[in-house]
Amino acid sequence: MAKDSRLILDPLGDDNPITIQVLGICSALAITAELKASIVMTISVLFVMGAGNVVISLIRNIIPSKIRIIVQLTVVAALVIIVDQVLKAYSYQLSKELGAFIGLIITNCIIMGRFEAFALANGPWRSFLDGIGNALGYGLILIIVGFFRELLGSGTLLGFPVLGDPIAKTGLYSIGYENNGFMLLAPMALIVVGIIIWVQRSRNPALIEDN
Secondary structure (H helix, E strand, C coil), rough: CCCHHHHHHHHHHHHHCCCCCCCCHHHHHHHHCCHHHHHHHHHHHHHHHHHHHHHHHHHCCCCHHHHHHHHHHHHHHHHHHHHHHHHHCCHHHHHHHHHHHHEEEEEEEHHHHHHHHHCCCCCHHHHHHHHHHHHHHHHHHHHHHHHHHHHHHHHHHCCCCCCCCCCCCCCHHHHHHCCCCHHCHHHHHHHHHHHHHHHHHHHCHHHCCCC
């Protein structure tokens, strides 16, 4: 039971797929200008990784070694198509905004890495937990980055103004605060991720790599 819980907890902290394993950086840069997009991407990857790990684990003993990568890509592609169709059905505008990035889940290094490193060698339940844990760890960073980029860049969260009205000069804007447009640029996502990595390694110096 303790080992199973580590599959969920470790990726949320000192084995995070983005800040420790340095995987999935591209989506952290691309879709985190808004918190809503970060949450939707997190849910999408959560479904794909959880279900994908289970499928790969179930068929691991019958997958020919030479074509295992093709099989893994086919499983991910099928799950991503499901995510894409659900988004188009229930949130078409968001689907258009995230369309290209949802498709790129297929090539997400985190997903393929967990298939190779875990699902091919473990049973369905532990593979499911591993997929959920890594997806949550991935999503945690996306949501943190999306929170600060939207808040400081637009003064909103999930599209709702939380710092006041910049036109009517209410809230923080009444004392001269201005939105930082640089926060909406992709390079700022990398800087925010860098700050998270710095905080994480400051809290746990054991994570600092030797030169």
